[in-house]
Amino acid sequence: MTISVGDRIPSTTLTKVTDGGPDQVSSDDFFKGRTVALVAVPGAFTPTCSARHLPGFVDHAAAIKAKGVDEIAFTSVNDAFVMGAWRKSADADGITMLADGNGDFAEAVGLTMDGSKFGMGTRSQRYSMLVKDGVVAQLNVEAPGEFNVSSAEHLLSEI
Template sequence: MAIQVGERVPNIELQVMGSNGPEKISTGELFAGKKVVVFAVPGAFTPTCSAAHLPGFVVNADQIKAKGVDSIVCTSVNDAFVMDAWGKASNAEEIVMLADGLAEFATAVGLTQDRTATKMGIRSQRYAMIVDDGVVTWLEVDEKGLEKTSAEAILAAL
């Protein structure tokens, strides 16, 4: 079952790219005492994710942060090298590119999808949430498209 509004985000250790390579970071560290926007995509460098989803957050990062958000996190079932390269290719300096290489976070929040039939393995669903001090205060999942999980949807929810 998917995580619900009012529930605490599970503490999972993931990775971000540091100056000397991949570094461990826990979701507890990311969310403790902060208001954080998280959006998840099925895969880095994939068409919708690269053409619309991530760019929307890049363009609107300042407006989102102006509404009291401490950080914006993009997560995907990719490794830290891929997430870092995608962030750089997308000019996503204001966004934490969080690598969920083994789908541990997506699984822990109950938002995976099985794409093994198309040789993509277990992936994250496309979702967005607002997390305040580790507790989900808003959550939307897009079955198709990204109307519910776009940067504009987040801005409307803040």
């Protein structure tokens, strides 16, 4: 079942990228008591994700946070080392990277896609969501191959 507005984020474990290395974090703890803009992409370093999606959130981070968002986080079915390298290469220090290496989070929220045709296996769909104290307040899932409703500009217009 796909997660919807009003649903609580399911309990899973993600790997937060930190300067000190990977750090396991429960989704319950990560989203508790604050507002998080969560963005999911099919893969770090993939063309749209690197050229448009992440840079948009880097560029608009201050405006998003000025609207009451405590943290902007990106997740992908990649390991923490890839997510850390992506953050560094994109100069995205203000963005939290949450590795979903086995796709457990993507599966739990019901937003997976089959990238086998491209040699990528099961990945996360592209989406953005606004999570308030663990509950989905906004959800913007892209149609396959699209990049419109999950952009920083679109999410900013909804907050």
